[in-house]
Every structure is written in structure tokens, then in C-alpha cells.
Amino acid sequence: MEKWKRSARLTDMIRQLLFNPYRLIPLTVFAEKYKAAKSSISEDLDIIDEVLRSEGNGKLETVAGAAGGVRYIPGFGVEHARKVVQELCEKLSSPERILPGGFLYLSDLLGDPFFLNQIGRIFATVFQEQNIDAVLTVETKGIPIAYATAALLGVPVTIARYDYRVTEGSVVTVHTVSGSSRRLRQLSVSKRSLSEGARVLIIDDFMKAGGTVRGLMDLLNEFKAEVVGVGVMLEQPAENRLVDDYVSLAKVTEIDVKKRKVQVEVGNVFDDRKER
Amino acid sequence: MEKWKRSARLTDMIRQLLFNPYRLIPLTVFAEKYKAAKSSISEDLDIIDEVLRSEGNGKLETVAGAAGGVRYIPGFGVEHARKVVQELCEKLSSPERILPGGFLYLSDLLGDPFFLNQIGRIFATVFQEQNIDAVLTVETKGIPIAYATAALLGVPVTIARYDYRVTEGSVVTVHTVSGSSRRLRQLSVSKRSLSEGARVLIIDDFMKAGGTVRGLMDLLNEFKAEVVGVGVMLEQPAENRLVDDYVSLAKVTEIDVKKRKVQVEVGNVFDDRKER
Numbered sequence: 001m002e003k004w005k006r007s008a009r010l011t012d013m014i015r016q017l018l019f020n021p022y023r024l025i026p027l028t029v030f031a032e033k034y035k036a037a038k039s040s041i042s043e044d045l046d047i048i049d050e051v052l053r054s055e056g057n058g059k060l061e062t063v064a065g066a067a068g069g070v071r072y073i074p075g076f077g078v079e080h081a082r083k084v085v086q087e088l089c090e091k092l093s094s095p096e097r098i099l100p101g102g103f104l105y106l107s108d109l110l111g112d113p114f115f116l117n118q119i120g121r122i123f124a125t126v127f128q129e130q131n132i133d134a135v136l137t138v139e140t141k142g143i144p145i146a147y148a149t150a151a152l153l154g155v156p157v158t159i160a161r162y163d164y165r166v167t168e169g170s171v172v173t174v175h176t177v178s179g180s181s182r183r184l185r186q187l188s189v190s191k192r193s194l195s196e197g198a199r200v201l202i203i204d205d206f207m208k209a210g211g212t213v214r215g216l217m218d219l220l221n222e223f224k225a226e227v228v229g230v231g232v233m234l235e236q237p238a239e240n241r242l243v244d245d246y247v248s249l250a251k252v253t254e255i256d257v258k259k260r261k262v263q264v265e266v267g268n269v270f271d272d273r274k275e276r
Numbered sequence: 277m278e279k280w281k282r283s284a285r286l287t288d289m290i291r292q293l294l295f296n297p298y299r300l301i302p303l304t305v306f307a308e309k310y311k312a313a314k315s316s317i318s319e320d321l322d323i324i325d326e327v328l329r330s331e332g333n334g335k336l337e338t339v340a341g342a343a344g345g346v347r348y349i350p351g352f353g354v355e356h357a358r359k360v361v362q363e364l365c366e367k368l369s370s371p372e373r374i375l376p377g378g379f380l381y382l383s384d385l386l387g388d389p390f391f392l393n394q395i396g397r398i399f400a401t402v403f404q405e406q407n408i409d410a411v412l413t414v415e416t417k418g419i420p421i422a423y424a425t426a427a428l429l430g431v432p433v434t435i436a437r438y439d440y441r442v443t444e445g446s447v448v449t450v451h452t453v454s455g456s457s458r459r460l461r462q463l464s465v466s467k468r469s470l471s472e473g474a475r476v477l478i479i480d481d482f483m484k485a486g487g488t489v490r491g492l493m494d495l496l497n498e499f500k501a502e503v504v505g506v507g508v509m510l511e512q513p514a515e516n517r518l519v520d521d522y523v524s525l526a527k528v529t530e531i532d533v534k535k536r537k538v539q540v541e542v543g544n545v546f547d548d549r550k551e552r
Contacts, residue, residue: 010283011327014290044283051287103443107466111434113427139416140435147420151389158387161416167379190383
């Protein structure tokens with residue numbers, strides 16, 4: 001395409017911005033590609049920013065100076081987020097999800113990329129001021145939510161494994177007590193997958209006593225990395241919880257296997273707290 | 277936003293289309309939201325389609341009739357895809373990846389959401405004519421690629437597990453021989469996670485003898501589901517391969533632990549074959 005009409009230019013800019021969350025694109029890149037004045041580019045960016053904000057889909061951030069440019073910060077308006085969480089609670093409250101032992105079937109939700117994108121969008125919004133370097137999760141169910149979140153934060157994912165394989169190379173291992181089974185398990189992370197001092201967000205699908213999250217924290221400690229947040233999709237109240245500071249989207253308040261009843265409420269994600 | 281200027285309208289339409297691959301949006305939805313004539317909407321869609329195609333980012337598909345509308349079909353121009361695969365081969369050819377036993381370290385690549393999106397885009401393009409209902413993978417390393425692909429095909433992911441837990445509900449289990457370790461293992465999928473007759477794409481990170489993929493095929497057979505494709509990021513030649521028809525992005529042609537040498541070439545993805 002040699003000559004770019006304004007509408008085509010706008011289309012192409014949005015495409016590039018939305019596909020590359022947090023990636024800084026210098027204005028000169030746009031100006032050169034479309035053979036347009038920087039002032040016209042800036043006007044276009046203002047329009048894109050306005051629409052993204054008004055539709056609750058994040059915003060553009062402009063960085064001034066020679067190394068400057070513009071980048072897309074994904075976000076989720078609080079009303080949109082409330083609707084998604086409300087829907088999540090309703091879906092989780094279905095008695096058909098109750099499994100023997102009082103567990104809940106979640107695999108359908110965790111298999112749906114559209115749903116995951118919305119969950120990831122909420123976590124990415126909640127933790128967007130934390131300058132996150134990486135997202136850490138544990139196999140298996142936490143993985144999809146971790147990737148959905150990391151993609152929108154523009155950072156990599158590290159997966160801790162219970163059964164590490166030779167394909168991880170050298171690993172760091174800690175021991176952890178899984179709250180639900182009280183079983184002592186090993187939890188390992190590949191040595192080259194995290195760097196010292198990294199600011200890490202822990203993401204998992206479910207937390208009860210918090211043994212797994214505590215294990216992940218211990219692992220990060222071994223790496224001298226910093227836990228800057230913990231996000232779980234679903235929490236279930238437990239005595240002696242091992243983790244205090246976390247963000248949950250939903251909370252199981254009652255589960256009765258005999259009566260086939262499960263009650264799920266909104267988690268602490270919308271509670272007032274520092275900065276949020 | 278009450279009144280929509282053309283540029284704002286365009287921005288908002290692109291946003292909705294790109295965020296919802298394969299989801300059909302009726303033109304009336306756009307016409308009503310922006311209080312615009314359908315003819316103007318159609319003009320905008322033509323521009324968006326033209327830019328997406330020329331930038332190798334897929335296309336718009338218009339479905340005529342009362343139940344019609346427009347949807348975004350993600351895609352990847354073949355030159356873009358070649359560049360990504362070339363880059364993949366170069367990255368994989370680094371001797372630092374060689375692990376004891378002749379394995380390759382892949383976790384850094386499989387942790388990078390931007391890279392995964394590009395890999396998923398290639399698979400989604402290769403298999404886009406197959407009317408896929410679901411993507412099936414196996415824990416742990418296949419999961420990120422499976423999600424990246426499924427997100428761009430607009431379908432759910434099912435994860436087969438070696439160690440299934442109570443949280444899967446009832447499962448279907450088969451036995452499989454892992455080619456590399458010749459170990460007999462169980463492979464299970466939650467009963468409710470796949471429906472009879474589903475058209476399923478199998479995605480994994482690595483294939484040697486193909487024992488795992490063969491196990492996934494056996495599982496699909498139990499569900500009376502249909503395997504419509506197999507995609508692996510990396511293959512390594514093996515005698516007595518258990519799977520014949522697959523698409524690979526890259527191929528390990530030599531790996532020498534002693535000499536610290538690894539050679540990786542482009543896989544069969546760009547080979548001529550039926551329809552492609």
C-alpha cells in the first residue's frame with residue numbers, strides 16, 4: 001500500500017497498538033510508514049485513546065522525549081469488570097459443578113479463551129501500576145489465566161511444576177503443603193526462567209489455605225525476586241490461611257455436596273485498598 | 277459517547293472485531309450503535325478488510341442474510357510466517373539450549389506471550405478451513421501454544437492430563453507410550469470437556485516418535501471425536517513414527533550433546549499439500 005488514506009492509517013495504527021500491549025511504538029515509525037505529519041498521527045492517537053477509554057478497553061499512554069512513543073495499556077472499566085465477575089459467580093453457583101469431596105468443576109471456564117481474556121483483563125487492570133516483570137503460576141489449571149494476564153501486561157510467564165522434567169534444565173525446588181490434601185509436595189522452577197530482583201505477579205485459579213501460593217512465594221524468595229501481587233480467580237475461606245494479601249475475583253461461601261448446593265459471591269477485587 | 281465521528285466509529289469497530297476472532301457481529305449492531313447507515317458501515321468494513329489483508333493480519337468475512345454479519349478471521353501472511361519460523365529456527369539452534377540427554381530448553385519461548393501469539397497465528401492460519409470445534413493438548417508445555425491457537429480460532433481448549441485430579445470430574449483414560457522414555461503412562465481427559473463428533477485440532481510443543489499425539493488420538497476416538505489436524509512446534513526425526521499426518525514449524529536435524537551442537541531447520545509447514 002503506497003498511499004495511506006486517513007481511515008486506512010487509523011485502522012493500521014489500531015491494529016499495531018492493540019496487538020502489542022505495553023510495547024512502545026515511536027511516533028516516527030508511524031509518521032514514516034504512513035508518510036504523514038506527526039501532528040496528524042497525534043490527532044489520530046487522541047481519537048483512539050478517547051474511544052478505548054469510553055468503551056472501557058484501556059487507554060493509550062504517550063511517552064515524551066527522544067526515546068518516546070505511544071503504547072497501548074489494556075484495561076477494563078470497573079462496570080465491565082463487575083459484569084464479568086457477576087457472570088462468573090452465577091456460572092460457578094451451578095450445582096452441576098459440585099464434585100465428590102466438595103470440589104468445583106472449572107475446566108470448561110478455564111478452557112474458554114474469550115472468558116480467560118476477560119479474566120486476564122481484570123487482573124491486568126488491577127495490577128497495572130506494579131511494574132510487573134513476570135507472571136508466575138503453577139501447573140496445570142493456573143496456566144491459562146496466567147497467560148491471559150501476562151499477554152495483557154506484555155510480560156513472560158514462568159510455570160512452577162510439581163513434577164519437573166529434564167526439559168526444565170537446572171531447577172530450584174522448595175517443599176510446599178497443599179492445603180486441601182495436607183500432602184507435602186515439591187515445587188520446582190527452572191533456574192533460567194526468572195532473574196534476580198524481578199517483580200513478579202502470582203496468578204492461580206483457586207486458593208483455599210494458600211499452601212501453593214506460599215510455596216510460590218518461597219520459590220521467589222530463592223530467586224531474590226519480589227512478589228508484587230497475588231491474584232486468584234476463586235477463593236474458599238479456610239482457617240489458618242497462609243497468605244494475607246491477595247486479590248480474588250470470586251469466593252465460595254457455601255458448598256454442600258449432599259444438598260447439591262453451592263454459593264459463590266464476589267471476591268475482594270472491588271474492595272477499597274491502597275491505591276485502588 | 278453520543279455522536280460518533282467516522283474516525284471514532286472506525287476505531288471502535290476495529291476494536292470489537294479484533295478482540296473477537298470468528299465471532300459474527302450483525303451489521304445492525306454497528307448501525308444502531310453508531311447511528312449510521314449500513315452502507316457507511318460496509319464502506320468502513322471494506323477499508324478494515326483491505327488493511328488487514330495487506331498487512332498480513334487476516335481478513336474480514338461477511339456473511340449475508342438475516343443471520344448474517346461480519347467477523348474477523350485472524351491470519352498470517354506467508355512471508356510473515358516464514359520470518360517467524362526462521363527466527364524460531366535460529367533461536368532453537370543456540371547450543372545453550374542443549375540439556376543432558378539431548379533435550380532442548382524451550383521454556384523461555386513457551387513463556388513469551390508475544391512469541392506464542394505469532395505461533396498461534398500460524399497454526400490458526402494453516403487450519404482455518406477445517407471448521408475446528410476445539411483444540412486438544414497435553415499438560416504442561418503444549419498448553420500455551422494450544423491457547424494461543426485456540427484464541428485465534430475462537431474455540432475452547434481441552435487439556436489431557438497425565439495425573440488427573442478429582443477436579444476433573446469423571447474422566448476417560450487411555451494408555452500411551454511416551455516415545456522418549458518408552459514409559460507406559462495414563463492420559464486422561466475430563467468426560468464433560470469434549471462432545472461427540474467434535475472436530476478437534478491437536479496441538480503440542482514437541483513430537484519425536486509421536487506416542488503422546490497417538491495417545492491423544494486414541495482419547496478422541498473414545499469420544500467419537502474427529503482429529504482434523506495435528507500441529508507441533510518442533511519435531512525430531514524418529515524411527516517408527518506413530519503419526520504420519522502433522523504440521524511442524526521446525527525440525528531438529530542434529531543434536532550433539534558432546535560437541536554442543538544443535539541444528540534446527542524449517543519444518544513441513546510450508547510444504548505443498550492438499551488445499552494448502
